[in-house]
Amino acid sequence: MATGRGPPPWHRLQGLREPREPLRGGGAAWGTTGAAAGRTGASRFRKGRGVKFGAGDTALRQYARRGQHFEKSPSNCSVYLDRMPSEILLKIFSYLDAVSLLCVGCVNRRFYHLANDKISGLGWAIILKEKSGREYIMPHVDLSLNDTSVTVVWYGTDWPCLATLSTLNLCGTTPVFMERYKAPAKNGPRWYSLIAQYDLSQLTESTMIGCDRIIRIFSLSPGLVVGLWKKKEELAFVMANLHFHHLVERSTLGSATVPYELPPHVPFLDDNPEYGLYGYQLHIDMHGGGVFFLCGTFHNLFTMKECIEDGYVKLTVIHFRNSREHLPLIGKVGLAWRTNIFDAIIESCSFMDVTLLDEHRKPFWCLSSAVYMRPAVCPSDGPHFLGQTYYIDYKDVEGRVHAELVWIEETEEYFIVSLVLYLSVAKINHWFGTKY
Numbered sequence: 001m002a003t004g005r006g007p008p009p010w011h012r013l014q015g016l017r018e019p020r021e022p023l024r025g026g027g028a029a030w031g032t033t034g035a036a037a038g039r040t041g042a043s044r045f046r047k048g049r050g051v052k053f054g055a056g057d058t059a060l061r062q063y064a065r066r067g068q069h070f071e072k073s074p075s076n077c078s079v080y081l082d083r084m085p086s087e088i089l090l091k092i093f094s095y096l097d098a099v100s101l102l103c104v105g106c107v108n109r110r111f112y113h114l115a116n117d118k119i120s121g122l123g124w125a126i127i128l129k130e131k132s133g134r135e136y137i138m139p140h141v142d143l144s145l146n147d148t149s150v151t152v153v154w155y156g157t158d159w160p161c162l163a164t165l166s167t168l169n170l171c172g173t174t175p176v177f178m179e180r181y182k183a184p185a186k187n188g189p190r191w192y193s194l195i196a197q198y199d200l201s202q203l204t205e206s207t208m209i210g211c212d213r214i215i216r217i218f219s220l221s222p223g224l225v226v227g228l229w230k231k232k233e234e235l236a237f238v239m240a241n242l243h244f245h246h247l248v249e250r251s252t253l254g255s256a257t258v259p260y261e262l263p264p265h266v267p268f269l270d271d272n273p274e275y276g277l278y279g280y281q282l283h284i285d286m287h288g289g290g291v292f293f294l295c296g297t298f299h300n301l302f303t304m305k306e307c308i309e310d311g312y313v314k315l316t317v318i319h320f321r322n323s324r325e326h327l328p329l330i331g332k333v334g335l336a337w338r339t340n341i342f343d344a345i346i347e348s349c350s351f352m353d354v355t356l357l358d359e360h361r362k363p364f365w366c367l368s369s370a371v372y373m374r375p376a377v378c379p380s381d382g383p384h385f386l387g388q389t390y391y392i393d394y395k396d397v398e399g400r401v402h403a404e405l406v407w408i409e410e411t412e413e414y415f416i417v418s419l420v421l422y423l424s425v426a427k428i429n430h431w432f433g434t435k436y
Contacts, residue, residue, distance in 0.1 A: 196259070371392050
């Protein structure tokens, strides 16, 4: 999260878990079933729940016999810490400040639960501002932890009238007064750190990514989903999907009106600018309300300097013509939503998390956004598939993501048959100090 070193090391978890009620319950695990991804890398899948914030896990018990010899473990030091009783870890964590404590919470799931147990007090809130200047502050109701992001949810019955609202501010919140061994007061003063501001005055003119019988959902960049009741055109729920990269800093070090500003980037000098990009690593997740459809990592990605077109460098992750690289989406694709009364799943929508690391294993491009599948009018030239073709597209100032999927009727599942990243040349020049 705050360390900026890519996805947390939870790859040791094995097995598949069936999805339960969305946005509730225990952690999801990596799947043991994978698919070859050719020379670009391998992928693993999982199907299960996101982690809900809650109490710490049961302490791991260790039994030692006097005089017994233990061989030195080749694992890193985090494994030794993980063997300590929870009481000892809580004592150690009590000496850390808020930012360090939340960084520790990204090491593994057990550390996350312990670091969250009556210590950090970190939360998220939305501030709804009316055109008259009146503000409504709403703390988050629920959230779930994903591999490289956190999904935060707001719902209730006391929403202000949408027609009166002008903006929505998404903020991280931390208690102003902290006691080492006591949970922060529920109604105590809190520090607000602005993460993003969204314009609600023209919400219905934003991109609608899906609907069902009673709800329409709209996507606002970056990473916000707003659900409106079809009948009344009023707010039903708000969901924010926040990438871990610099999330702690953005949630704690800004102010209520000014977001945290990242330190100036020092370019990594490219000693071989003529060879293009090489040694890149991509981690991509697709999930909806705690249920994962795709969780894959691709290694040794590269592209040549000649692949520059219209201000973008094309980085192909899954090749259309190589069927060995094609990957299935596990389960029924959809975005789960909930209010006080209703809950359902909107099909063909999900959250997508992308973490692209450069050759130095530094986060080059990180994003979390809601996406949707749209039917393709003219599928790409290539192998003939017996099924409908769909596209998933995402775009921001740093790049684009384009995925092509095919619905296989026999197995009733989607297959990703093409995945391409388009990286902005301006971003590359800024990152490496080059002049492509």
